Amino acid sequence: MEDVQGPDRLPEENEAFERLVNQHQPALLRYCYLYLRDQEQARDAVQETFFKAYRGWRSFRGESGEKTWLMKIALRTCHDIRKSAWFRHVDRRITPDDLPPASVPFTAEEESLITQVMQLPPKLREAVLLYYYQSMNVNEIAETLGISHSSVSDRLGRARKKLRAVLEGRDS
C-alpha cells in the first residue's frame, strides 16, 4: 500500500488518527445519519468531522474524551448541514423502507424506535440522540448545544411525549 502521510505529522500521530477513525466512524456515521436522515449527507458530515479532527488533533487535550470531542465536531457539522435550504426542503419523512438495509438482524421494535426518532423535529431529535445514544447527561447536552439546562429538559420531555408509544411499548 502506498505510504500516505501528511506533512508535519509524526507517524505515530497518523497511526493514532487512523485508529481514531476506525474506532469511531461507525458510531459517528450512524449518529449523523440519524441526525441528517440522509446517507450521503451523513458521510459528508463524517468526513468533514474527521477532517476537522485531524486538523485539530494536536490541540485536543483529551479533557473530554475522544468520543465526546468527535461528537461535538460532528454535531456542529451536522448542524451546519441542516441549516441549508436544500436540507430543509427535502422531504425527509422517514419510513422503514427508507432506512438502509441492515447487515445484522433487528427487531420491529428497534426499527420503529429508529424511524420515530428520525421523525422528531430536529431540536428534539438532537437532544434525544445526545441523551440516549451518546449517553450524555442534561448538563453535558446543555453545554454541547449551548443552551440552558431547562431547555434541554424541555426538549427531552417533549421528545419523550412524542416517543411515548414506542417507549410504552418498551415499558410494557
Added chain:
Amino acid sequence: MLRDAPDPKDVERFQSAVDHRLSGLREDPYLARRIIANEGREKKVKKRMSLGLALALTVMLAVTAVLAENWPGISDYFANGLPDRVAQPSGTGNEENKAEGTVIQRRVIEPVYAPVRVHVVNDAGEETCAFDLTPQVAQVEYRYTMLYRTDKTWTVEPDISFIGGADQQDKNQALTPFAPYLFISGKLNGGSCDFSVHQWHEYKLDFTKYRATVSYIKELYLNEQGQIVRTVQDDMVIRLGLVDDNGTLPENCFEAAAQTIPPTPAPISVAGMTPQATPEPVGLQYGGSPDAEYYDTLLFGAPYTLHYTGENGLPLEAFNDECTNMTAHFNRQQFELLTDFGKQDGPVETDYELLLLGASSTSDGGIISFQQLEKPDVTVSYQEDAYTVRFSGGKFRVQYPTDLYYSPEAYHQTGSGIWQFTVSSVYLTNADYAEGEYPYDFTFRLMNPLNFHTVETFGSELPPITHHYIEADGTEKEWELQADHFEASIQEQAVLRLVNFSESEQVLNYQDRFISIQSSAIPDQPQVTVLEEPECVVRPLSNGYEMRVTGGLMRLRYLSVIWRQEAEDGTIILLDAPDGREMYTTVEIPFDFTFTVPVYK
C-alpha cells in the same frame, strides 16, 4: 420524570436499536488515509478561488461555463487531447510559470500518469484557482485518486454574452427556444480526467450586410453550458486539471471542474490503446427525470442594427479603445449616441428585435415562447464602468407550456469522446401567468466594465467591406474592413443587475429551496444542493417581478472513483470502484445574483 442522566437501560436499548437497524450503513475504510493524504495539499491552497457563479443562472439562470472555441488551447484541448505541458508528465517536481501577473503552479507527484496535482493561482485581479489532486501511485494494486478540496473556493459568476449574428431576423418572430447549459467538461488522460469550465463574454459585430453599419448588442443572453469530454480509454477516472493555451491564465481567470459519468460496463479499456482505436458505441443520450426540479434560465436578447449618418463618424476601433462614457437612445425611428467623441444620431433603418426572455425545456413540458410585438424604445448609457439599459414601450406575447419542469440530459457523441451534459429548465411560474400580450418597461445595469478584446477572426470568403463615414470637416472617408465579420470578445465578467424598476409596492421575502439536480438516468450524476440558504427577495413590479438572491452557498458533489489494476502483462486496467470505496468530491459555490421576469397581465 426526566432524569438528569439517561437510564442505562434506555441507553443500551437505544444504542442497540441504532447499531442493529443501521448496521448496513457503509463506512469508508480509507477515510483516515485519505484525510491524512489530503492534509498536506490543503496547505498549498493560497486563497479562495473566485469562479463566477453560474449556477446563479443555473438556477434560473446560468453559469456560463464554456469551452471557448476561440481559445486555441481549449480547442486543442478538446479536439486533440490535453496540451502537452499539462497532459504529459513533466517530472516529479513543482513547476511554475509566470506571465503578466499570472502564476500557475503545477506539481506532478507521480510521473507515471498525467499530473496529479495542480495548483493554480491567478494573481491577476482577484481570481485565484486552486486544485488539489491526490497523488497517483503507480505500483499499487488499487488506489483512490482524487480527493480534492477547494475549501469552499468555487464560485461561478453569472455570465453574460453578447453575440451578434446575422441581421436577417424576421420581425416578430418567436424567440428561438433557449436552453441553458452547464459545461462540465473533461478529458481523461491516462487514468485521469481533465476538465475545464470557462466563462467569457462575447461580442460580435457583423458587417456583412450593411454599409456603415453598426450592429450593437445584437443579442444579450445568459446561459450555462456543460460538456464532458473524455476518451474511451479512461472512462472510470477523473482528474481535475486546468489548461489553457500557453500554460497561463488570462487575467479574468479560467477555472475548471470535472465530472465523469461512468458507463455501465466495466472494465472499460486498457491503457495504451488510443481513444481513436477503441470502438465506441453509438451516441448515448440520457434523458433527465421528469420529476427533477429545476429553475429556469433567463435570456436577454437585444439585437439591434443601427445605421448612422452623423457627422462624427466614429471608427469602431476608437470607440472600443477609448470611449469611456456613452449614452445611446434609440426608438423605432431614430437613435442618438453620445460619446466622448461627440454626438451621433440618425435613423434606425432596419428592423430590430428585442429578445427579452426565453426559456425552454428540451425534453418535455413544452416551451415558453416569446414573441416581440412592438419594439421598445431603448436607452443605453455607459458611465463609470457600467451600462444602464432601459427598455420601454415594448410589447411581447408570451406562451407558457402547460407543464414546466427541469430535465437534465447527457449526450455522448460517438467517436469524438465528447460527453455533453445539458441542464434544461423552464420557468416555474406557469400557473400564475396566463398566455397573453404584455407590455414591458424596465431598466437594468451591467455592472463592471466590459472590456472589449478583439479577437481576430477575419475571414476571407467574402469580399472586403467598405464603410463610408464623414469627417468633421465634411469630407467623406472610406474605411475598408478586410473581413466578412468582426468579433470582439469581452473577457471580463459582467454582473447583471436590474435596477430602477418603476413600481415596487411590495416586497415579498421568502426562502425556498433553490435547486436540485438529480436524475436517476445518469449514474453518479453530481448532486447539487444548497448549503446556505440565500436571501431571496421577490419584488412584484408593475410589469413582472424581480428576484434577488444573495448570500447562498451551493454544493456540488460528485462521484470520483478510481480503481486501478495492473495486469500481468503490465497493462493498466481501470475498473469501477467496488462498493464502499467511492470517493466523492465536493465543491462549494457561493452565488449572488438578481434577475427579473418582466411579465404582465
